[in-house]
Amino acid sequence: MSGLDWLILGGTLLFIVGFGTWRTRRAGDSLDGYLLGGRQASWWAVGLSIMATQASAITFLSTPGQAYDDGMRFIQFYLGLPVAMVLIAVFAVPIYHRLQVFTAYEYLEGRFDRRTRTFAALLFLVQRGLSNGLSLYAPALVLSAILGWDIQLTVWLIGGLMIAYTVSGGTRAVAVTQQGQVAVIFTGMVVAGYLLVHYLPAEVGFTDAMRVAGHEGKLNLIDFHFDPSDRYNFWSGLTGGLFLALSYFGTDQSQVQRYLAGRDITESRLGLLMNGLLKIPMQFGILLLGVLLFVFYQFNPAPLTFNRPVYMQVAHSEQYGPQLRALERTHATLFKARARATGELVAALKTDDEQAIATAKTHLQATQAANLGLRQQAQTLLKQAVPAAEAKDTDYIFLTFVLHYLPHGLVGLLIAVVLSAAMGSAAAGLNALSSTTVVDLYKPRRPGRSETHYVAASRWAAVGWGVLGIGFATFAARLENLIQAVNILGSLFYGTILGIFVVAFFLKSVGGRTVFWAAVAAQIVVLTLFFATDIGYLWFNIIGCAVVVAGSVSEKAVRS
Structure with missing residues (x-):
């Protein structure tokens, strides 16, 4: 700076x-x-x-x-x-x-x-x-x-x-x-x-x-x-x-x-x-900025990996440096092809020529697929060279x-x-x-x-x-994507907490002992599902809340 x-x-x-x-x-x-x-x-x-x-x-x-x-x-x-x-x-x-x-x-x-x-x-x-x-x-x-x-x-x-x-x-x-x-x-x-x-x-x-x-x-x-x-x-x-x-x-x-x-x-x-x-x-x-960044890097050279500190560390190593530099040369050549394909798509879209649009899209999709494969190779190589490095580099793109x-x-x-x-x-x-x-x-x-x-x-x-x-x-550098990590972490606990408050606000006859054990059970269920299944993390908020409410209602019904 x-x-x-x-x-x-x-x-x-x-x-x-x-x-x-x-x-x-x-x-x-x-x-x-x-x-x-x-x-x-x-x-x-x-x-x-x-x-x-x-x-x-x-x-x-x-x-x-x-x-x-x-x-x-x-x-x-x-x-x-x-x-x-x-x-x-x-x-x-x-x-x-x-x-x-x-x-x-x-x-x-x-x-x-x-x-x-x-x-x-x-x-x-x-x-x-x-x-x-x-x-x-x-x-x-x-x-x-x-x-x-x-x-x-x-x-x-x-x-x-x-x-x-x-x-x-x-x-x-x-x-x-x-x-x-x-x-x-x-x-x-x-x-x-x-x-x-x-x-x-x-x-x-x-x-x-x-x-x-x-x-x-x-x-x-x-x-x-x-x-x-x-x-x-x-x-x-x-x-x-x-x-x-x-x-x-x-x-x-x-x-x-x-x-x-x-x-x-x-x-x-x-x-x-x-x-x-x-x-x-x-x-x-904020998301639109990310989309504009994607389009921007169709016309401007993007690095093989946006995680520049790790790239420089690997590029200077005797074991992995030559492989990384070879991928970099291929990436530079591929960028030129991708920029041309993107330019062709823009020109075709301005004329509304469906045949030209289809041709340009096919060309661009091929270059995008090749570029994605090349980036994945680079990420694999970086991970081999620096095991503690981040799995993805998306947090570095805007920076x-x-x-x-x-x-x-x-x-x-x-x-x-x-x-x-x-x-x-x-x-x-x-x-x-x-x-x-x-x-x-x-x-x-x-x-x-x-x-x-x-x-x-x-x-x-x-x-x-x-x-x-x-x-x-x-320890946060080991996480895949920070915005997702924060929301996943919240979803593991928020559903249970919300369930306690829902019972407090709307189920006036439920007592403390009942809701406490229902909440403990809900937290165990959520953590078990997180580690044992591939359910999308947003659903844990519903599951945790539902288990607390259902557990409170069912125990109350049994006791009555």
Whole structure:
């Protein structure tokens, strides 16, 4: 990166973090002030905080690569989200506000018992603690690739910065910094989209790019085919995605804490509905960047593998280097053929000549198949040479474009986008982990202490969870795709947690003992199915919830 890039990157991050820390320097010594910002947030602040918490750096690194590789069908993952926002606004928000709880799990003790509350809190802590590690790994990936730093050292540097301002200012520090982070994120993504279209050949416009992408199967937005093993289709998105969103936004403390900070029920509801209205268009835009990247690399040379650090390591080895360089030469020749075939398809589409379109598609499909086979050979070779390397390189695709094609200054801005998203999401998760640890686990066992004591315990809990997240982040490089890894991890626990809350809200006659054992059984069932079957992970959200509800109802019926 140039000096201008470093200036923009450093200035952007220092301003956001510094301004947020200064604005929240008087977070107070009360739990209400530290954990919920005094419950004074407006609806738009709640909405922005919800969006920033969900949109981690993984969203902006991994999602474009997902679309590049698999098209836009990942958008179906979010089909159930708007419905979930309405349901949570109607049923959950009034209960949480009326009881003035600090965490979602605090409600469960009054409804059931402390054992059920503790079990739900522990499931959240395990899931969110691991997810925060993934949120830290993504930006570390960026800086390690740019600077050549050891990735573990980079994880510690980023994690340390995030821990510092989260511990100092609590929820208000997280919320205020997220507002600046969201502004940087949207600015950067709009700039990247414009430049991707601008860098296409003069004869290829946005419409031409979309037509090429459509013929290459990248605009596969909706698939009505039902297949339980298929991760993304209309049915899994509308049902499994709905249950995942209900659990994430309705029972995950990292999100519940965002709208518990609203000044009243109306502000919290409007913040949730704002997220429901904007999330799908936002995700559509990020996936569209991946599709534009795919078209861009039809006309511009793409690397044999986007994982450049691993490529350079293998290219200089005596055993594997010659094989890799031979594949690179074949890849360069194949690119020229693919670019010609893509140009022929664009020309044929402009004339609407069906015969020419069919011929061009056949030619392009042949070059694409050859290119895919060559990339698979390269990945196999890289895996043989560096067994610890990532299985896929899709998380590096957007980063590669940013580093090699953006002008000076904009590189720094786009890197700031990734780091802003990382800190916004991870800080909210860390804030929620400390809240749940103190309010749901520590305080019930150490009652009667002062507010200052509990605030101090929350700060120490944030430090502890931050260090654990950093530790898990060092293992994240072994995962196939970060955006999928985060959602898979959530789906393993969210269904059970959601089932507990569904019983709490709607089955008033079910007691704590019944729902506790039903939840334990549900978690065992979900984990067994995950390791023993190939069921698409979104269905685990439905299965987990259904087992808890069915187990609670059936045991109640037997007992009566």
